[in-house]
Amino acid sequence: LGAPGSPLIAFEAGAGPLYRQIYAGYRAAILEGRLRPGERVPSSRALARELGISRLPVLNAFEQLLHEGYLEGRGGSGTYVAALVPVRGGAGGPSAAMARVPADAPGAQQAAAHAPPAPTEHAAFRVSLPALERFPRATWARLVARNVRNMPLSAMAYGDPAGEPALREAIAAYLRSARAVRCEASQVLVLPGSQMALQLCARVLLQPGDRVCIEEPGYPGAHQAFGAAGAKLHPVPVDAHGLVVEALAPASRAVYVTPSHQYPLGVSMHAARRLALLAWARQHRAWIVEDDYDSDFRYASRPLGSLQGMQHGANVIYVGSFSKVLFPALRIGYLVVPPELARRFVEERSALDLFSPTLHQLALCDFLREGHFVRHVRRMRSVYRARRDALVEAIGTRLGTQLQIVNSDAGMHLAAWLPPAVDDLAVVRCAAKRGVSATALSTCHAGNAPRSGLVLGFSGAAEAEIERAVGMLAEAIAECTIPNRPRRASRNPPHRASENVL
Numbered sequence: 001l002g003a004p005g006s007p008l009i010a011f012e013a014g015a016g017p018l019y020r021q022i023y024a025g026y027r028a029a030i031l032e033g034r035l036r037p038g039e040r041v042p043s044s045r046a047l048a049r050e051l052g053i054s055r056l057p058v059l060n061a062f063e064q065l066l067h068e069g070y071l072e073g074r075g076g077s078g079t080y081v082a083a084l085v086p087v088r089g090g091a092g093g094p095s096a097a098m099a100r101v102p103a104d105a106p107g108a109q110q111a112a113a114h115a116p117p118a119p120t121e122h123a124a125f126r127v128s129l130p131a132l133e134r135f136p137r138a139t140w141a142r143l144v145a146r147n148v149r150n151m152p153l154s155a156m157a158y159g160d161p162a163g164e165p166a167l168r169e170a171i172a173a174y175l176r177s178a179r180a181v182r183c184e185a186s187q188v189l190v191l192p193g194s195q196m197a198l199q200l201c202a203r204v205l206l207q208p209g210d211r212v213c214i215e216e217p218g219y220p221g222a223h224q225a226f227g228a229a230g231a232k233l234h235p236v237p238v239d240a241h242g243l244v245v246e247a248l249a250p251a252s253r254a255v256y257v258t259p260s261h262q263y264p265l266g267v268s269m270h271a272a273r274r275l276a277l278l279a280w281a282r283q284h285r286a287w288i289v290e291d292d293y294d295s296d297f298r299y300a301s302r303p304l305g306s307l308q309g310m311q312h313g314a315n316v317i318y319v320g321s322f323s324k325v326l327f328p329a330l331r332i333g334y335l336v337v338p339p340e341l342a343r344r345f346v347e348e349r350s351a352l353d354l355f356s357p358t359l360h361q362l363a364l365c366d367f368l369r370e371g372h373f374v375r376h377v378r379r380m381r382s383v384y385r386a387r388r389d390a391l392v393e394a395i396g397t398r399l400g401t402q403l404q405i406v407n408s409d410a411g412m413h414l415a416a417w418l419p420p421a422v423d424d425l426a427v428v429r430c431a432a433k434r435g436v437s438a439t440a441l442s443t444c445h446a447g448n449a450p451r452s453g454l455v456l457g458f459s460g461a462a463e464a465e466i467e468r469a470v471g472m473l474a475e476a477i478a479e480c481t482i483p484n485r486p487r488r489a490s491r492n493p494p495h496r497a498s499e500n501v502l
């Protein structure tokens, strides 16, 4: 193809589903300026005819490109390339000189101002808890046992600090196809979770006193990792399209973002905002740390492409984890770093801990390569969608006036605002007394929280339990509401899943 509005799309056998190849072809053509803002793209019917395929993959690809903001529909007049801020692709990667010497004197600055009440560990609505009972244990046991039996003696000795080479290959292949990450196995480091990944970023990229921009509200784990390395945290507000790029502080060394699914509010960053962030980072010679912690689970569209993959040589460090998609006790996460920094990261990793346990890396590698992973993700997507629906509906019927859902399009949790007079820490304590776990939104703020709210995980509890726990939560909120009298259950209609009230 090469007609106006059509990039060259050469389908490759084994390069993934057709819709994904069309999506990738268009995304690359738009980002590289081969398709310009305002250019009209062919109708799905015409493109399908030209490509000699059915219309469905084309429709799926266009739907995703529209959702991510690369294309825009104009009423009845067709579909056009969206007006994105152009970013000049730089030659070569980010300079290794931008990396810093290790922070050998970890600073004392702790980000989290409030000590959160102890969570009720396994109850609804514990955040970050997968449907553990649905994990294919028998398959996992088989793969672990097989690897124990077959492990050569060399695999029982000291392992590679960067991770088992076969697992690094499998992760790189998955990230290239499922997340549009630009990477080779040599850029992947296997680590015991994203918490160490963030610590490592701090050790390699920062010196004590460096400024790091963080999302406000944001992920307390990131505040802790960067704060403990002596960074000065600069909170940047988040709106309905994610981090507000214009509010980034100049002279920052790094910015931590969750663009696919902002933690905790749940919004996703549109293409134009992503390009603005990449341009900002290039201009200010700052690093972007992209935490893509739960992006396999989207209910309103397919998983979004990564920020890392949008531009060749972008200054992005990509962080991922198997904690949510498989189970947290596995303690396997990973980093994708620019090639010129790989050695530095591996050196620092060895300084923190020599290497990750080999046995579970080998079992995970088989789990990925033999298709169990993709199957599990597919199953969990529908399990979590049903749990999300149950929570949204129960909130609508029981708590419609007291809890306003921010966004529930994706992930394993949702955030919801409480009425202004209600203290979220008090609600969390009252809920814990009733055996219900919730996280106070105020604990995700590095500064003062302007609004109180709750972060509710829905993935770890079945629908019936969710319904029951929403009843308990309603009681807890009523107990903490001034004047202190119980409210009647609301009869308001449920929030729509895609409702966005930021």
Ligand SMILES: Cc1ncc(COP(=O)(O)O)c(C=O)c1O
Pocket (backbone or CB within 6 Å): 127, 128, 192, 193, 194, 195, 196, 219, 221, 258, 263, 291, 293, 320, 321, 322, 323, 324, 328, 332, 333
């Ligand atoms: C924003 C975010 N990043 C990363 C993680 C995963 O952390 P880890 O891989 O250390 O278990 C979580 C889990 O709660 C999270 O919420």
